[in-house]
Amino acid sequence: MTSMSVPDGTELPERPSADAWRPVHRSRAYELVVERIEEQIATGALTVGDTLPAERELSERLQVSRAAVREAIRSLEAQGAVRSSVGSRPTAGTQVVAMTSDALTRLLRLHVALSNFPLADVVEARIMLERSSATLAAQNAAERDLTSLRELLDRMDDPTIDQATFNDLDTAFHVALAESGHNRLVTDMTIAIRESMKAPILQAFGTLEDSAALIERLRGEHREIFEAIAEGSAQRASERIEAHIRGAHASLWGGDSPSDDAPQSGSAVAS
Amino acid sequence: MTSMSVPDGTELPERPSADAWRPVHRSRAYELVVERIEEQIATGALTVGDTLPAERELSERLQVSRAAVREAIRSLEAQGAVRSSVGSRPTAGTQVVAMTSDALTRLLRLHVALSNFPLADVVEARIMLERSSATLAAQNAAERDLTSLRELLDRMDDPTIDQATFNDLDTAFHVALAESGHNRLVTDMTIAIRESMKAPILQAFGTLEDSAALIERLRGEHREIFEAIAEGSAQRASERIEAHIRGAHASLWGGDSPSDDAPQSGSAVAS
DNA sequence: GCCGTTCTGTGGTCAGACCACTGGACCGGT
DNA sequence: ACCGGTCCAGTGGTCTGACCACAGAACGGC
Numbered sequence: 001m002t003s004m005s006v007p008d009g010t011e012l013p014e015r016p017s018a019d020a021w022r023p024v025h026r027s028r029a030y031e032l033v034v035e036r037i038e039e040q041i042a043t044g045a046l047t048v049g050d051t052l053p054a055e056r057e058l059s060e061r062l063q064v065s066r067a068a069v070r071e072a073i074r075s076l077e078a079q080g081a082v083r084s085s086v087g088s089r090p091t092a093g094t095q096v097v098a099m100t101s102d103a104l105t106r107l108l109r110l111h112v113a114l115s116n117f118p119l120a121d122v123v124e125a126r127i128m129l130e131r132s133s134a135t136l137a138a139q140n141a142a143e144r145d146l147t148s149l150r151e152l153l154d155r156m157d158d159p160t161i162d163q164a165t166f167n168d169l170d171t172a173f174h175v176a177l178a179e180s181g182h183n184r185l186v187t188d189m190t191i192a193i194r195e196s197m198k199a200p201i202l203q204a205f206g207t208l209e210d211s212a213a214l215i216e217r218l219r220g221e222h223r224e225i226f227e228a229i230a231e232g233s234a235q236r237a238s239e240r241i242e243a244h245i246r247g248a249h250a251s252l253w254g255g256d257s258p259s260d261d262a263p264q265s266g267s268a269v270a271s
Numbered sequence: 272m273t274s275m276s277v278p279d280g281t282e283l284p285e286r287p288s289a290d291a292w293r294p295v296h297r298s299r300a301y302e303l304v305v306e307r308i309e310e311q312i313a314t315g316a317l318t319v320g321d322t323l324p325a326e327r328e329l330s331e332r333l334q335v336s337r338a339a340v341r342e343a344i345r346s347l348e349a350q351g352a353v354r355s356s357v358g359s360r361p362t363a364g365t366q367v368v369a370m371t372s373d374a375l376t377r378l379l380r381l382h383v384a385l386s387n388f389p390l391a392d393v394v395e396a397r398i399m400l401e402r403s404s405a406t407l408a409a410q411n412a413a414e415r416d417l418t419s420l421r422e423l424l425d426r427m428d429d430p431t432i433d434q435a436t437f438n439d440l441d442t443a444f445h446v447a448l449a450e451s452g453h454n455r456l457v458t459d460m461t462i463a464i465r466e467s468m469k470a471p472i473l474q475a476f477g478t479l480e481d482s483a484a485l486i487e488r489l490r491g492e493h494r495e496i497f498e499a500i501a502e503g504s505a506q507r508a509s510e511r512i513e514a515h516i517r518g519a520h521a522s523l524w525g526g527d528s529p530s531d532d533a534p535q536s537g538s539a540v541a542s
Numbered sequence: 543g544c545c546g547t548t549c550t551g552t553g554g555t556c557a558g559a560c561c562a563c564t565g566g567a568c569c570g571g572t
Numbered sequence: 573a574c575c576g577g578t579c580c581a582g583t584g585g586t587c588t589g590a591c592c593a594c595a596g597a598a599c600g601g602c
Contacts, residue, residue: 026563028585030345042384054552065587069337070553074301074342078349079378081385086553090357090594093552098387105380107350108370113313114352116369116454125325127457128403136395185388185396189460297553325583336556336576357584358564364583 003056033072036062042079042098052082052094060174079103100184103248104192106129114194119200123249126193130245132172133190134225136181137236144178149226152176156219163205166215171198173222176239204252214251280540300335300498304343308331312352312367317513321354323365350374360406372459380467391473401445401516402509404461407452410507416451420497423447427490434476437486442469444493449510450501475523486520 023224040046052058055073059066073094076082080103084094111117137145152173171194178190205211221244228237313318323329326344330337344365347353351374356367382388408416423444427437441463449461476482492515499508 002406009465029587038381038384039425042382048385048387056552065461067341067586067588070338071342071345073553074345075349076381078346079381081381084553086551086594088551088594091552091595096385098382100378100382100387100393107378110309110347110350110352111369111371113309114319114367114369121456122456124407124454125403125460128457132396132399151354183392183395185392185464186399193456233580265385300556303553338555338557344584355584357562357582358562359582360565362564362583524594 001027005236008092011060027067029074030071031206033058033062033064034075035053037072037076046065046096048098049095050096054093054094054137078106079153089225101191104188105195108192109199113198115271119253122193122197123245126190126197127189127245129186129193129244130178130241132186133174133178134179134229134241135234135248136183136186137177138229138232140182141229145176146226146230148176149173149180149229153219153222154224156222161215163211164202170218170222171195177225178230200250208252217251218244218248285533295536300339301346304329304333304335304340305346308343308347317367319367319369321367323367323459324365325364325480329331371453371455372462374462375459376466379463380470383467383471390524393468394516397461397468397515398513400457400461400464401449401512403457404445404449404452405500405508405512406505407454407457407510408448408502410501411453416447417497417501419447420444420451420500424490424493424497427493432486433471434482434486438469438473438476441489441493442466448500456534472523479523485519488522489515489519 026050037046037052046052052073053061054065055069058153059069063068073082073084077084079098081096082094083099085091111265112122149157154168156169156173158165161169175187175191178187181187203212208214221240225240225244228240277324308317308323317323323344324332326337326340330340333340344353344355351370351372352367353365354368354370356362383393423440427440428442429436432440445465446458446462449458452458476485479485492511496508496515498513499511
């Protein structure tokens, strides 16, 4: 689907009477169940916090097996829209929730591991996203956002820090920065992309000769970015964060082409 | 998860010896299956195009029921990583695929319908994304990309066009524009966001007094954007597309605040 | 009034069966 | 030799019915 629409730009609005013989689509039971549930969400009959009917009841009402209902729920769960928990009334059953960043992160991490995206593309996208985050943060950051960022900076200063912890804190810093912009979508996308780079970055870190030097440099850059945001200078903040990310990646993946294939996930050696 | 890290910036890197008594996580069988499969993907043992073992075999090897295996597959399918099909050998079974934009689109549409994101945030994010798309397109567009865009422009000129078709073509135009930038991640995100706005936009279109006038204006703006890209002027292209999107949304959702709640999905009246 | 027990409803899991579909092997007629 | 149909094996898709573990609420003895 991603790379359809070749030269002729063929897309949804098919030319009349063209390919009327496209294959019929045989929906699976669980897909129909998903549709029904999404319908309820679309019409507003089901919103965040609501609880779905019990699986047994749903399966009876929709006239499908419980397995079909469960598969539908697994699908929605993977998209971060519902969450199931056992028990009795209050904590009961399957609730509609909002776990976008979780779901986005899982999705992106999976596809990064599948190397569906050239690493360079991911880096470019990340730069674009975080420039935007930085701009928004410079404009909208509240005092407690700055406090949060400051604390992370301080914790990163720990001289005995190991690579994995620094990586975690660095991630947390960029996440907190995104949250300072107060745009949910941009934040969630930023989190997802930084989070899905965590493993590859840590691995690359492990292969570095002098990681301490890089860490020291990143510390300084973080503080400069922070200052730009604290001053409310969107321009400077976005420029600095671009340089920061670009520089970090250059150091990690070397000046040479960032190995187009498999960034490889899995726990790296670390420290 | 989205809104953790309150003031104190608490995150993954928990302070040592703190909350060592956090609740144990009881994994469900299907989650373990997902993990195993992701493991195979992470190590590169499983890549795009490969076929998973048959459900029955997998369930036996992992010592879980087939239902658990199936739920795991549904989860991965929802993330656009695998696809199942019946049959015999060649088309057989569950394959690892790459349907990022599909999965991303579904996810985003769902959460837009859930109104997890204020509409204004989505618009801001879209502007940022498409600015980037336009910039990349101006730099990297090949001849066939331009041809594709041109054809869509022509088809949008049809004077007898109805709102729904125009909306589809408009979507296709923005998608083609994103694809012209040749950055897979940015493209997929752009597609997802434009696609998830389709229903709300169509609905807003239906409430318009003079939709023909808006369509006419959009046609002109599209051509101006196209020209900037064809000239390779990234600066102009990104400025124009921002003005284009901002203007369109202003017309659609009015100058007043864009109703923070439920953009509401579902098929709108159209034409 | 307190606290332990029982009850009830929920998701989690499993085993086993059957169906629908696909492609290939096979075999007959031409 | 070719073509066509039939059969077969293997796959996902679906269903049924059962049991388990858990969490809260109602109950009942102290």
